[in-house]
Amino acid sequence: MQRSIEEIASELIRLPKRERLEIARFLLFLDNRSSDSSDVNANWEKEIADRVQAVEAGTAIGIDYDKAKKQIENRFA
Secondary structure, three states, X not given: OOOOHHHHHHHHOOOOHHHHHHHHHHHHHHOOOOOOOHHHHHHHXXXXXXXXXXXXXXXXXXXXHHHHHHHHHHHOX
């Protein structure tokens, strides 16, 4: 039986920050594997590295999962 997005998301939010960021990085680059633009890939690499550094330094500003989910649902309703 296939798991729902909610079940997967619930499992993912229990992971340590570093693992969640690695999964996000994997998903961001999954669709860009065939991209010919090395500039785009380099820029995304820098962006991800900057975000990882901000999380590790404690300077990243996050929001509660339920609040984020509600905002996404409202935006795409």
